[in-house]
Amino acid sequence: MKVHLISGFLGSGKTTAIVSASKYLLSQGKKVGVVTNDQGKFVIDTHFLRLEDIPTVEVAGGCFCCNYTEFENSLDYLTKHVEPDVIFAESVGSCADVVATVMKPLLDYKLLHETDTSFSVFVDVRMLEKYLLDEELPFQDGVIYIFEKQIEESSFLVLNKSDLFSQERLLNLIKIAKERFPQKLIISQSSLVQNQVVSWLEIINNQNTFPKHQFDIDYQTYGNAEQKLSWYDARINAIFVGEDFSNFVNLFINRLQFEFSKRNIAIGHLKFLIDDEHNHQKISIVNQSELSNGMKWTHEKWFSPVDFSINARLECDADLLKSVIRSCLQQDHFPSLTLNWVEEKSFHPGFPKPTHRIN
Numbered sequence: 001m002k003v004h005l006i007s008g009f010l011g012s013g014k015t016t017a018i019v020s021a022s023k024y025l026l027s028q029g030k031k032v033g034v035v036t037n038d039q040g041k042f043v044i045d046t047h048f049l050r051l052e053d054i055p056t057v058e059v060a061g062g063c064f065c066c067n068y069t070e071f072e073n074s075l076d077y078l079t080k081h082v083e084p085d086v087i088f089a090e091s092v093g094s095c096a097d098v099v100a101t102v103m104k105p106l107l108d109y110k111l112l113h114e115t116d117t118s119f120s121v122f123v124d125v126r127m128l129e130k131y132l133l134d135e136e137l138p139f140q141d142g143v144i145y146i147f148e149k150q151i152e153e154s155s156f157l158v159l160n161k162s163d164l165f166s167q168e169r170l171l172n173l174i175k176i177a178k179e180r181f182p183q184k185l186i187i188s189q190s191s192l193v194q195n196q197v198v199s200w201l202e203i204i205n206n207q208n209t210f211p212k213h214q215f216d217i218d219y220q221t222y223g224n225a226e227q228k229l230s231w232y233d234a235r236i237n238a239i240f241v242g243e244d245f246s247n248f249v250n251l252f253i254n255r256l257q258f259e260f261s262k263r264n265i266a267i268g269h270l271k272f273l274i275d276d277e278h279n280h281q282k283i284s285i286v287n288q289s290e291l292s293n294g295m296k297w298t299h300e301k302w303f304s305p306v307d308f309s310i311n312a313r314l315e316c317d318a319d320l321l322k323s324v325i326r327s328c329l330q331q332d333h334f335p336s337l338t339l340n341w342v343e344e345k346s347f348h349p350g351f352p353k354p355t356h357r358i359n
């Protein structure tokens with residue numbers, strides 16, 4: 001059995017690559033399991049993966065490092081119920097120090113060897129380019145510390161979303177990245193293109209990506225950085241007659257764009273899942289410009305009732321985030337639409353306290 005651990009900043013494309021790789025492996029007759037991870041209790045990625053028919057277990061309510069035993073239990077569960085050839089484990093995008101707190105303890109787990117595991121760190125090319133060229137990033141320096149440490153601890157870096165760059169711009173970024181990180185294996189890919197994901201899969205299946213270099217992290221700085229981010233999770237039951245639910249979501253997203261840009265709030269990842277039992281769609285927004293691009297709908301018609309979920313991770317106060325989202329969800333233009341909150345929580349991630357750290 002292979003265990004592939006995938007880390008990387010919020011919205012860098014981890015789940016997209018995992019879904020694509022899992023579908024490929026399933027089409028090849030392999031058995032696959034996924035472990036998702038989040039600070040919140042209601043995790044859109046888990047529901048999305050299950051709706052895509054990929055066996056998924058979640059470690060919710062904290063990162064893998066602070067819930068390491070639960071992480072092992074999830075591997076046990078998948079081993080017993082799915083008998084997977086491959087397990088993908090996606091750590092939450094605000095987490096760093098994954099090698100010491102998850103990878104190294106994992107080697108003791110059922111005598112796994114370094115080569116039975118892999119460790120990939122995903123970065124969004126747009127964010128990496130800004131970082132390497134010293135351009136202004138949307139987040140405060142504290143939060144950038146997490147991004148920096150995720151990169152630093154990796155020995156295998158995936159420059160993801162390569163399709164968003166011209167060939168020339170991409171080659172230039174790869175060149176700068178290789179100069180800056182000469183010891184790392186660096187690839188670029190679009191996780192939207194399956195054969196590129198298959199190339200990544202070949203690397204993690206066949207090469208030793210286990211980081212062996214010295215890595216230090218200041219937990220006070222790291223913990224403070226996580227607490228600058230806020231989480232808002234909601235599960236809403238939407239009932240409507242004759243309305244077009246996609247119109248409502250478009251309006252909601254437009255309002256969010258206006259409110260977040262007005263307040264200069266940096267977006268980590270805004271995720272929505274729409275599920276009406278016939279169809280489902282995950283909508284993701286990872287920066288302000290994506291908000292203004294308009295939504296691409298895979299299904300125009302939604303049937304009432306719709307299960308509408310929100311996972312929002314932004315850099316602001318948690319109470320402010322909740323009040324902004326609540327105010328944008330007003331139904332004033334949609335007389336027949338009723339929103340019933342099934343679950344709702346806004347919070348800052350807790351201070352990281354790894355349970356099994358190995359230096």
Ligand SMILES: Nc1nc2c(ncn2[C@@H]2O[C@H](COP(=O)(O)OP(=O)(O)OP(=O)(O)O)[C@@H](O)[C@H]2O)c(=O)[nH]1
Pocket residue numbers: 008009010011012013014015016017045092093160161162163164189190191192193269283284285286
């Ligand atoms: N253009 C482009 N978009 C991508 C690519 N990979 C992922 N995305 C998009 O990026 C957004 C975030 O993708 P996810 O896979 O959910 O990112 P993630 O890293 O799992 O996010 P978190 O779980 O919140 O940390 C989605 O809109 C994806 O469609 C890519 O290679 N190219």
Ligand SMILES: [Mg+2]
Pocket residue numbers: 014015016045090
């Ligand atoms: Mg994800």
